[in-house]
Amino acid sequence: MPGLTLAQGRMFGALYESILFGINLVLLCAVIYVYLKEKKTTWQQRMRLGAALIVFMMCAAHLAAVMRGLYLAFFVSTKPPDVFYLDHTQPVDLTQKAVYAVATFFADGLAFIIFDGRWLVVAFPILSLCSTVGLWIALIRAYHDSAPGTTLFPHPVNQLAVAAFAMSFITNLVITLMIAVRIWLTLRRSNSLGLSTSFYKRFLAYSVESGLLYPVALLITAIMFATDDNGLEILSGSNTQILGIVPSLLALQLRLNLSAYNNATINPGANSRAAVRTLQFATDEGPSVASADDEIDRSHKLDAIRLDPTKSESVGSRTTGGRASDFKHGEGSDP
Template structure:
């Protein structure tokens, strides 16, 4: 333990307190997720897959915090008078409750990483080639995670998560999980930022675009993993203060992504809505150019002139004829013959004049 580090029992106590705080957030998000997917859904059928994933992650997060409290009670109350006290109890990584806790953490991490990769797959237009590297990294994380669990179960002689035999598995797991989230974060953030840039003129979208990118890319989870990996390779007990709350973040971040998808607030949905409204906006909101007009008495007044609006060729259907008020029948016939007319709109009398 370094001079700036804290004792293991204090680190574990702080870790459980933080995990409980994150678990409260997890409860609220899980309830909101189920409500949105079931009661406020915008599709005829309930998405059973998303609900199953949300329920599974919340169940694992609940078991994780329950096992953490169980170890807390055993170490500080039931076995506090054992040789070495609480610090010796928490250093024994082979305790069944700790092995089960590590296994749940691994499974939840794999599910959470898979949800983030799935989001990346959708953001990139279902292009699996963009997700090939993250998929390989998730598979590597799964192998290292289950290998770590086996070594923890056989680790009676280690009595430390920083033992060299465990560092290989733990370090590989943490590094692969961090690499997965960094790659996916970069891919999703790049694509989401590009798509949301196209909505820069839409006032209703531009204020929360950063939040969408942060949540959708799993950036919060990536930052937590950076802290976890750094503290672990430094061999500090404060690593546990980050490690246990991450057991809740593995459920919180994917649940937030599912909520965004259920509310149709993801970057894909913003781009779809913008694409539908863009043609209407371009016709109904022409650009204005300020100008000056000199009246008969010599005074100068400011007015607004409209740019020329070029309308496409009119089809020869009756509905197209009715949809062009202000144009004569001869004008429509000329349009049907392939002649393109320039139409000017004057702001003074709001009448359409043929030029």
């Protein structure tokens, strides 16, 4: 967008962010409503909801800071809006970056909950996340110490900004790939057990449940940053709202039983009736799903028992009527 000024980019960015915040609010209200309808919740559900609430509050604080900046730039400051936005020492500007860093920490920190606290699995994403937060702290400090200039990203700030966005992109890309691989392994396992999953559930699994939306948004932001396009201002602030939308959309999808793991359709010719799961947060049914393997073992044991055809309906089936008690005492077994 070569003809877009810095102030115009901030204005359109605020409008776009407001639309995304409305979507974020609707999704969060739906998630809270579904959770309140639950009679019993697990600690993963409570942790996910708590993290989603914190990220949402950061999203609201970021939008409030953006609107405050617009008010100061256009109605209070004696400088032109384009010059005002070049002053990175403004408290509202520093607040936006600090809020974004906190939202990134809690949103990406969901990987620890997603993989059920398995340190060997989440070690690299957690270390990468800590590096990202550290870079954002250094970036905010560099903004605070920089003098008002004539460029959007002065040289020392530019280097830290590139490092912070690159590390954030790497962190989210790694988490997305880890989840996508786990989804692929689960769908492959379900196919081997005679279970099938519809196309739209597989599409939702790879696009929504893997959190692909946010890395894509970061990639588009990086392209605009590399080309010095002021359209960056439209997307950069909106990335915070996407951080809030992704976990809310994921939680809502799982609670509405739209997950590919919990909703694999049963092949009529298959012997297994167990639900296959991948991510720890993908199964909120509790004991019924956790005991699926026991159910399979019991079904195989029943199939292995040969009953007297005169006292049962078929080989491996349960006896009917009063013959069930006779079988328990050995009267229905072969001599």
